[in-house]
Amino acid sequence: MNTLVRLWFSPALRKKAESAWHTAERNLGSHAIVTLLSSATEIHLFPFPGEAMPSQRTTDKGPVPAQKTAERGTTLTRKQLIDRLNEDLAREYQAIIAYIVYSQVLKGPEYMSIAQELQTHASEELNHALLISQQIDYLGGMPTVEPKQVKTTDNPEEMLRADLNNEVETIWNYRERVRQCEQLQEFAIAEHIREILKDEQEHLIDLATALGEDPPDPGEAAGR
Ligand SMILES: [Fe+2]
Ligand SMILES: [Fe+2]
Numbered sequence: 001m002n003t004l005v006r007l008w009f010s011p012a013l014r015k016k017a018e019s020a021w022h023t024a025e026r027n028l029g030s031h032a033i034v035t036l037l038s039s040a041t042e043i044h045l046f047p048f049p050g051e052a053m054p055s056q057r058t059t060d061k062g063p064v065p066a067q068k069t070a071e072r073g074t075t076l077t078r079k080q081l082i083d084r085l086n087e088d089l090a091r092e093y094q095a096i097i098a099y100i101v102y103s104q105v106l107k108g109p110e111y112m113s114i115a116q117e118l119q120t121h122a123s124e125e126l127n128h129a130l131l132i133s134q135q136i137d138y139l140g141g142m143p144t145v146e147p148k149q150v151k152t153t154d155n156p157e158e159m160l161r162a163d164l165n166n167e168v169e170t171i172w173n174y175r176e177r178v179r180q181c182e183q184l185q186e187f188a189i190a191e192h193i194r195e196i197l198k199d200e201q202e203h204l205i206d207l208a209t210a211l212g213e214d215p216p217d218p219g220e221a222a223g224r
Contacts, residue, residue: 017162051092075183082141082175085132092129093147098166101150102159111156114210118163121203128196135189157211164207164216171200171218 029133047201076084078140106115151162174197201215208215 014165020206070210078139078184079141081180081184082136082139084173084180085136085139086141086144086178088170088173088209089129089132089136089144090148091173092125092132092165094150095163096127096129096167097150097203098123098159098163099148099161102163103182105154106156106159108156111210114160114206116161117206117210121206124203129200131192131196138189139162139186160207160211165208165213165221167204168218168221171197171204174200175218214220 099118102114103118103122106118136143152160153159153162174193178190178193178197181187181193205215205217
């Protein structure tokens with residue numbers, strides 16, 4: 001019999017849970033539950049809903065923060081979803097400011113067409129900010145008034161690179177948010193974010209094209 005077993009545990013007890021499992025493995029047959037577990041082909045350990053999993057993953061850029069690795073497969077509370085959406089909103093403000101400023105200060109004939117494009121991005125980011133703040137309000141939260149920091153530079157390529165990196169980060173986060181909203185059965189919010197993702201992907205393509213590159217894979221480029 002193939003059985004998939006999911007064990008729910010408190011992160012604080014993870015070590016004990018693992019050691020209990022190894023003890024159980026050494027004493028097969030001593031208990032009906034152990035017999036069931038021993039027939040399992042896959043065993044997954046999950047933290048209790050709302051609790052964070054300790055950081056498990058390391059990349060060549062160093063350890064990945066616990067929040068970033070923990071959220072896959074973990075259901076957020078509504079309060080945590082509000083906090084994540086507020087981070088998204090802060091990124092939208094950052095994008096609005098960057099696109100407004102960069103579209104005006106990009107100089108040189110080779111940047112005229114992308115400068116025009118960035119103006120269009122600015123108004124799309126404003127629509128995203130409105131949409132995300134509506135969702136935060138619907139969930140009972142207070143939309144943030146703080147943007148993420150905007151890079152200041154007078155080098156056109158650095159401006160475009162900063163925008164591209166921000167779009168990568170935004171897309172990675174919105175992909176996570178769609179999954180998290182669906183886990184909370186907030187399907188309408190997930191739909192709104194899917195619509196936003198279409199625009200963000202277009203922005204990513206526009207910027208990569210202006211830099212003469214292929215659009216990066218957001219998951220890979222974000223190092224996750
Ligand atoms: Fe956006
Ligand atoms: Fe964007």
